[in-house]
Amino acid sequence: MKYYAGIDIGGTNIKAGIVDETGKILIEDSIPTGADRPQDIVLKDIIAQVKGLAEKSGVALSGVGMGSPGMIDSERGIVIYNNNLGWRNFAIGPAVSEALGVPATLENDADAAALGEVVSGCAKGAKRALIITLGTGVGSGFVIDGRIFRGCEFGHMVIVRGGRPCTCGRKGCFESYCSATGLINMTREAGITEADGTVNGRTVFDAADNGSSKAQDIIDDYTGYLACGLANLINGLLPEVVGLGGGIAKQGERLLAPLREKLKEEIYKGLSLPRIVSCELGYKAGLIGAAMSARQ
Amino acid sequence: MKYYAGIDIGGTNIKAGIVDETGKILIEDSIPTGADRPQDIVLKDIIAQVKGLAEKSGVALSGVGMGSPGMIDSERGIVIYNNNLGWRNFAIGPAVSEALGVPATLENDADAAALGEVVSGCAKGAKRALIITLGTGVGSGFVIDGRIFRGCEFGHMVIVRGGRPCTCGRKGCFESYCSATGLINMTREAGITEADGTVNGRTVFDAADNGSSKAQDIIDDYTGYLACGLANLINGLLPEVVGLGGGIAKQGERLLAPLREKLKEEIYKGLSLPRIVSCELGYKAGLIGAAMSARQ
Numbered sequence: 001m002k003y004y005a006g007i008d009i010g011g012t013n014i015k016a017g018i019v020d021e022t023g024k025i026l027i028e029d030s031i032p033t034g035a036d037r038p039q040d041i042v043l044k045d046i047i048a049q050v051k052g053l054a055e056k057s058g059v060a061l062s063g064v065g066m067g068s069p070g071m072i073d074s075e076r077g078i079v080i081y082n083n084n085l086g087w088r089n090f091a092i093g094p095a096v097s098e099a100l101g102v103p104a105t106l107e108n109d110a111d112a113a114a115l116g117e118v119v120s121g122c123a124k125g126a127k128r129a130l131i132i133t134l135g136t137g138v139g140s141g142f143v144i145d146g147r148i149f150r151g152c153e154f155g156h157m158v159i160v161r162g163g164r165p166c167t168c169g170r171k172g173c174f175e176s177y178c179s180a181t182g183l184i185n186m187t188r189e190a191g192i193t194e195a196d197g198t199v200n201g202r203t204v205f206d207a208a209d210n211g212s213s214k215a216q217d218i219i220d221d222y223t224g225y226l227a228c229g230l231a232n233l234i235n236g237l238l239p240e241v242v243g244l245g246g247g248i249a250k251q252g253e254r255l256l257a258p259l260r261e262k263l264k265e266e267i268y269k270g271l272s273l274p275r276i277v278s279c280e281l282g283y284k285a286g287l288i289g290a291a292m293s294a295r296q
Numbered sequence: 297m298k299y300y301a302g303i304d305i306g307g308t309n310i311k312a313g314i315v316d317e318t319g320k321i322l323i324e325d326s327i328p329t330g331a332d333r334p335q336d337i338v339l340k341d342i343i344a345q346v347k348g349l350a351e352k353s354g355v356a357l358s359g360v361g362m363g364s365p366g367m368i369d370s371e372r373g374i375v376i377y378n379n380n381l382g383w384r385n386f387a388i389g390p391a392v393s394e395a396l397g398v399p400a401t402l403e404n405d406a407d408a409a410a411l412g413e414v415v416s417g418c419a420k421g422a423k424r425a426l427i428i429t430l431g432t433g434v435g436s437g438f439v440i441d442g443r444i445f446r447g448c449e450f451g452h453m454v455i456v457r458g459g460r461p462c463t464c465g466r467k468g469c470f471e472s473y474c475s476a477t478g479l480i481n482m483t484r485e486a487g488i489t490e491a492d493g494t495v496n497g498r499t500v501f502d503a504a505d506n507g508s509s510k511a512q513d514i515i516d517d518y519t520g521y522l523a524c525g526l527a528n529l530i531n532g533l534l535p536e537v538v539g540l541g542g543g544i545a546k547q548g549e550r551l552l553a554p555l556r557e558k559l560k561e562e563i564y565k566g567l568s569l570p571r572i573v574s575c576e577l578g579y580k581a582g583l584i585g586a587a588m589s590a591r592q
Contacts, residue, residue: 071566081566128447140532151424151534156564158524161456161468170527170562172457228454231466232528236436238447266466268452270367270377 003059005050005100006291008109008283009068011035011084014042015283016049018057019291023120027057028287035085042085043092047099064096064104065294067112067286074150077106107293109286111148113245113279114141116289121281123241130239131279132230134183135246137167138175142237148293155179159228174229178222180247186218201247205254223258230259231266234274245279252278299355301346301396302587304405304579305364307331307380310338311579312345314353315587319416323353324583331381338381339388343395360392360400361590363408363582370446373402403589405582407444409541409575410437412585417577419537426535427575428526430479431542433463434471438533444589451475455524470525474518476543482514497543501550519554526555527562530570541575548574 001020008015010033017028031049034042054061070082077093079085097104107115114123114131123129123143133139138155141148155175156168163172164182176182180201187193187204192215194203204222207215230242248255260276267273279285298317303310306329313324327345330338350357366378373389375381393400403411410419410427419425419439429435434451437444451471452464459468460478472478476497483489483500488511490499500518503511526538544551556572563569575581 152532153564154528154532156531157453157528158455159457161459161521161524163457168564225457228457232450232453235452236447236450268449268464 002062002295003057004291004294005054005061005064006112006287006289006294007046007050007064007066008112008286008290009033009046009066009085010109011069014046014049015287016046016053017287017291018053018059018061019288021295023116023288023292025284025288026059027053029053033085039085039087039090039092043095047096050096050100061100061102063102063294064100065112065290065292066092066096066104066106067109067290067293068092068106069109072106072108074105074107077104079106103294105294107148107290108141108150109290110139111141111150111152112289112293113139113281113285114143114243114289115148115292116281116285116287117243117245117279118143118146119288119292121285121288122243122277122279126239126241128237128239129241129243130233130237130274131243131245133246133279134178134226134244134248135180137181138179138229139246140233142239154229154233157229157232159225159232174225177225178229182225183218183222183248186222187215190214190218192218202251205251209254219254219258223255223262226259227262227266231263234263234271235268238271239274241275241277243277243279245285249278298358298591299353300587300590301350301357301360302408302583302585302590303342303346303360303362304408304582304586305329305342305362305381306405307365310342310345311583312342312349313583313587314349314355314357315584317591319412319584319588321580321584322355323349325349329381335381335383335386335388339391343392346392346396357396357398359398359590360396361408361586361588362388362392362400362402363405363586363589364388364402365405368402368404370401370403373400375402399590401590403444403586404437404446405586406435407437407446408585408589409435409577409581410439410539410585411444411588412577412581412583413539413541413575414439414442415584415588417581418539418573418575422535422537424533424535425537425539426529426533426570427539427541428529429542429575430474430540430544431476433477434475434525435542436529438535450525450529453525453528455521455528470521473521474525478521479514479518479544482518483511486510486514488514498547501547505550515550515554519551519558522555523558523562526572527559530559530567531564534567535570537571537573539573539575541581545574
């Protein structure tokens with residue numbers, strides 16, 4: 001059995017773990033990122049964290065895999081740009097590899113999470129799996145034949161030309177309609193809130209369950225946009241499984257059932273509808289996937 | 297040196313050739329498809345055509361590759377559905393393999409053409425190349441690390457939700473705006489025609505060259521839609537080269553120069569603009585690519 005360290009670098013915490021080659025986590029922990037500190041200090045923490053975990057677990061590492069948000073050069077193991085961490089051209093891959101004496105890989109965090117779901121989550125064993133995260137933005141990761149397909153930034157695919165402004169500068173992106181932020185905006189614009197006046201990703205689903213037809217209309221709209229973007233990707237990428245992650249996906253069948261109905265109308269004639277499911281691993285997907293990317 | 301037969305199956309003609317492993321055509325010919333005949337009779341013609349070419353060229357074949365329009369099951373070598381040819385569940389791959397005594401592969405014709413352009417055309421040597429054909433429809437093929445990425449039917453990606461009806465049943469597809477048909481419709485709707493009242497793919501470009509501001513507006517609109525769809529795909533697939541084929545791409549820089557300007561505004565911040573070029577091989581792309589797909 002081979003063992004790998006997986007590191008999921010976030011703006012708030014860095015989660016690390018020792019994972020066996022089948023995707024099972026032996027041991028894990030989390031440390032604060034301290035993103036206001038110089039990157040070399042954060043690097044020292046990461047190395048100490050992994051060394052500590054490897055020691056506790058008592059296994060020898062065959063490699064280290066990292067997942068990071070931002071713009072990544074996976075070939076060279078460099079974080080080119082990460083706004084939340086303040087990193088610029090940070091060659092973290094070579095640095096970690098040198099310090100730990102094993103190969104180190106670096107992937108986009110959404111890609112790593114997608115690989116995690118394919119190794120041991122909602123898309124286990126799928127030859128082609130598309131994992132879409134409906135969070136602050138819309139993240140997308142595609143895994144084909146057990147390997148991460150690098151690229152796949154389909155959150156910024158325009159589906160409504162000239163539509164809602166997106167943070168990326170374009171108008172009408174998939175993300176501007178289908179992120180949790182997009183749904184919360186639609187909910188608030190319709191005047192639907194929690195009792196305390198706040199709005200979150202489940203507010204509109206709860207209101208619909210309580211008989212609000214206005215809430216039902218928003219769910220129809222939202223799942224319509226989601227079906228539009230997903231059908232574009234299903235037609236183009238032919239996934240067997242589409243896994244939805246992030247806060248909105250926790251609504252389960254309240255989201256998935258109407259979505260599947262709309263997708264049947266939208267995908268290319270003759271294609272079978274892929275399995276449309278919720279992701280299963282939560283935060284562990286990034287950790288497991290990062291570790292498993294080191295197997296490649 | 298190894299040699300492969302390439303077969304490009306079209307609704308009107310079937311083009312075949314013997315191609316060496318570097319993509320050089322030794323000999324080629326074309327026969328009428330006779331699509332109104334039973335599929336087994338067409339199959340006999342194809343086999344005789346390849347046998348004849350192999351004999352004339354005097355080389356031994358290591359494999360046969362075919363490109364076909366329609367819905368293809370490449371894994372099993374089956375044309376599932378082809379409307380123009382009237383083919384249904386036609387296991388042409390196994391049949392050709394058995395008759396010729398070598399392995400036979402079957403790919404979508406747009407995919408095969410994309411591989412041809414990567415082997416010896418506009419995207420020669422690119423690690424990631426996207427080939428978009430602007431013809432009656434919009435075809436798309438993606439080649440990564442010298443291999444066809446199966447799927448990639450991005451002509452039916454919605455870019456204007458609720459927009460122009462598409463032949464596929466959706467509204468606002470990339471194809472409904474950016475195919476030659478789409479451009480010709482836009483030209484005709486603006487009242488711009490050739491002297492004899494007809495409209496073709498270059499009519500609007502010629503009118504713009506002759507000073508028509510209305511024609512210039514249409515080119516702006518058209519390249520705007522094209523940039524929107526291409527930027528979606530560039531963000532998601534990260535091609536080094538985007539090759540445009542089909543009739544409209546023959547306009548060369550009259551099309552490509554304004555397109556590049558618009559793409560610079562639309563692609564994800566931090567990405568470099570890929571090379572945006574016209575395809576080079578014309579009909580030979582399908583033949584060469586089909587043959588080269590047999591190398592895999």
